[in-house]
Amino acid sequence: MELYEISRSIRKKLIMMHYKSRTSHIGSALSIVDILVVLYFRILSVNPQKPSWEKRDRFILSKGHAASALYCVLAEKGFFEKKLLDTYCVNGGKLSEHPDRLNVPGIEVSTGSLGHGLSIGVGMALAAKRDKKNHKIFILMSDGECEEGSVWEAVSTAGRLNLNNLVVIIDYNKLQAYDRTDDIQSIKSVKEKFRNSGWDVREIEGHEFSSIEKGLKIPIAENPTVVVANTIKGKGIKEMEGKMEWHYKSPKKENLSDFLKELNSDEKSFHKKTD
Amino acid sequence: MRKAFIKKLTELVEKDKDIQLLTGDLGFSVLDDFKMNFPNNYLNVGLMEANMIGMAAGMSLSGKKVFVYSIIPFITYRVLEQIRNDLCYQEVPVKIIGVGEGLSYGVAGATHHSIEDIAVMSALPNMIVISPGDPIEVEMAIEKSLNLDLPCYIRLAKSGDPVINNSDIDFEIGKGLILKKGRDVLIVSTGNMLEVGTKVVEKLEKINVSTELVSMHTIKPFDENLLISESKNKKLVVSIEEHVKTGGLASRVADVLISNEIRIKFLRVGLPDKFIHVVGEQEYLRDLYGLTPDKITDKILEKLEVKNKT
Numbered sequence: 001m002e003l004y005e006i007s008r009s010i011r012k013k014l015i016m017m018h019y020k021s022r023t024s025h026i027g028s029a030l031s032i033v034d035i036l037v038v039l040y041f042r043i044l045s046v047n048p049q050k051p052s053w054e055k056r057d058r059f060i061l062s063k064g065h066a067a068s069a070l071y072c073v074l075a076e077k078g079f080f081e082k083k084l085l086d087t088y089c090v091n092g093g094k095l096s097e098h099p100d101r102l103n104v105p106g107i108e109v110s111t112g113s114l115g116h117g118l119s120i121g122v123g124m125a126l127a128a129k130r131d132k133k134n135h136k137i138f139i140l141m142s143d144g145e146c147e148e149g150s151v152w153e154a155v156s157t158a159g160r161l162n163l164n165n166l167v168v169i170i171d172y173n174k175l176q177a178y179d180r181t182d183d184i185q186s187i188k189s190v191k192e193k194f195r196n197s198g199w200d201v202r203e204i205e206g207h208e209f210s211s212i213e214k215g216l217k218i219p220i221a222e223n224p225t226v227v228v229a230n231t232i233k234g235k236g237i238k239e240m241e242g243k244m245e246w247h248y249k250s251p252k253k254e255n256l257s258d259f260l261k262e263l264n265s266d267e268k269s270f271h272k273k274t275d
Numbered sequence: 276m277r278k279a280f281i282k283k284l285t286e287l288v289e290k291d292k293d294i295q296l297l298t299g300d301l302g303f304s305v306l307d308d309f310k311m312n313f314p315n316n317y318l319n320v321g322l323m324e325a326n327m328i329g330m331a332a333g334m335s336l337s338g339k340k341v342f343v344y345s346i347i348p349f350i351t352y353r354v355l356e357q358i359r360n361d362l363c364y365q366e367v368p369v370k371i372i373g374v375g376e377g378l379s380y381g382v383a384g385a386t387h388h389s390i391e392d393i394a395v396m397s398a399l400p401n402m403i404v405i406s407p408g409d410p411i412e413v414e415m416a417i418e419k420s421l422n423l424d425l426p427c428y429i430r431l432a433k434s435g436d437p438v439i440n441n442s443d444i445d446f447e448i449g450k451g452l453i454l455k456k457g458r459d460v461l462i463v464s465t466g467n468m469l470e471v472g473t474k475v476v477e478k479l480e481k482i483n484v485s486t487e488l489v490s491m492h493t494i495k496p497f498d499e500n501l502l503i504s505e506s507k508n509k510k511l512v513v514s515i516e517e518h519v520k521t522g523g524l525a526s527r528v529a530d531v532l533i534s535n536e537i538r539i540k541f542l543r544v545g546l547p548d549k550f551i552h553v554v555g556e557q558e559y560l561r562d563l564y565g566l567t568p569d570k571i572t573d574k575i576l577e578k579l580e581v582k583n584k585t
């Protein structure tokens with residue numbers, strides 16, 4: 001399957017999962033689908049049959065509230081059967097709204113409280129260096145998450161230790177839960193702070209596969225890398241795109257056919273087939 | 276309970292311009308009107324909870340009456356030393372409003388469960404810990420919190436909690452409320468388990484077990500006198516909480532009973548000392564851990580050694 005087909009089918013699945021479970025954060029999930037698809041199908045060296053294979057690249061979803069998207073990608077990649085996705089947030093199940101590494105194969109770190117992932121990633125990167133291992137550590141954070149002070153402690157340490165096996169992706173979707181992100185802490189200042197701590201800073205279009213892939217194929221550099229991905233919260237469903245309320249709302253029965261139709265229609269598809 | 280909180284705070288801010296509300300990026304649809312109508316009394320600090328507690332301390336030391344608002348784990352565990360040093364140690368009366376007590380955020384998972392918060396917060400000297408039983412108690416607690424000289428933590432459920440008390444209750448921080456008198460069993464409940472408590476009472480009364488119900492909304496300072504007087508001549512004391520059994524209500528009750536040499540049967544209803552990895556909504560998890568009216572009633576009857584179970 002081509003990447004855009006995978007993305008499309010995951011977006012459709014997400015509509016159904018959030019509709020059935022009535023959970024929040026569908027906007028947060030839709031904004032990272034394309035990044036996750038490129039990561040798992042073009043970048044990460046992982047083995048779905050052996051989730052704890054020692055040489056695998058590590059991926060941490062620090063914005064744990066968007067775990068539904070990660071579950072879909074892990075299922076697509078074969079870490080577990082797709083039918084497990086139907087148990088998302090179902091009583092007695094394993095797939096909680098925020099990911100639990102002791103419940104789900106392929107989840108490296110349990111997250112849900114923002115601002116934890118990067119420090120854990122720094123620890124993994126340092127351990128890999130000490131062991132002279134070549135795998136990389138990828139961490140996906142949200143833009144609002146970068147407000148947490150703990151993030152900046154980790155940024156500082158990674159710069160100090162020249163952890164060039166560390167790649168951070170920031171989902172710059174411009175919205176957090178109760179304000180526009182740039183009104184709380186501007187992305188400009190975020191980039192400057194990374195740069196000042198010795199990081200390479202890149203920018204990509206977070207819904208264009210070629211741009212994502214180019215941005216994430218990191219040649220071995222001196223420094224840790226941060227990739228700021230320009231994204232849209234709720235990407236794929238016009239009704240949701242860029243709207244704060246879709247941090248909380250979930251699709252209703254009467255929206256389903258419209259939403260699914262929108263995702264099905266090739267004309268409206270935002271991915272170029274050649275992309 | 277969130278609505279009750281903001282309703283009361285809105286009433287108060289109209290009369291008292293020193294009131295300040297800081298939020299850690301939460302409050303969509305709950306704080307909207309407050310944010311719009313009182314921009315000078317409101318700030319979204321952002322996803323910066325540690326900073327928010329320190330700021331609240333500074334504003335409070337400058338004469339403001341500060342309420343900080345977020346989901347419980349992010350405004351308690353995450354910022355514990357800020358709370359301990361900047362608020363408790365220095366006796367700075369900031370009001371911490373935590374949302375999502377117990378298993379309110381059921382399917383969200385353990386990062387969002389708040390089942391050790393009473394234990395953690397009560398361990399801090401000078402901290403006043405309040406876990407209101409219904410929206411009426413929330414409103415009263417918010418109002419009375421303005422007179423406190425010490426920091427307090429008020430633990431709220433999410434939404435849709437039923438009103439249980441009459442609106443004219445005599446509410447004091449540190450004094451439990453007797454909702455119903457009884458002779459055989461004393462049920463002491465805290466937080467949003469009060470509704471379950473009322474249902475247990477109904478079931479027991481139906482089979483002629485006379486039951487008393489107390490809403491112990493303040494865990495610290497604990498209403499020792501009430502427990503001593505109301506446990507007198509009872510056959511059984513029961514504590515009910517959506518919290519681990521150690522360090523919360525049960526431990527407080529046990530402390531009082533033992534240190535006052537009250538020898539009585541005692542049943543602790545609460546959660547085990549573990550993270551809940553099973554995914555489930557609040558009702559489902561309550562059932563799994565025996566926190567439903569039926570299961571609690573059965574346990575009480577077992578303890579009383581009454582044969583005819585419900």
Ligand SMILES: Cc1ncc(C[n+]2csc(CCOP(=O)(O)OP(=O)(O)O)c2C)c(N)n1
Nearest residue numbers: 028112113114142143144145175176177300
């Ligand atoms: C430490 C912490 N504080 C608050 C929250 C509650 N919360 C979950 S998502 C969110 C907003 C996040 O916005 P952003 O980081 O930009 O993520 P997006 O939803 O846009 O992906 C908040 C406040 C949390 N999960 N963790």
Ligand SMILES: [Mg+2]
Nearest residue numbers: 143144175176
């Ligand atoms: Mg965002």
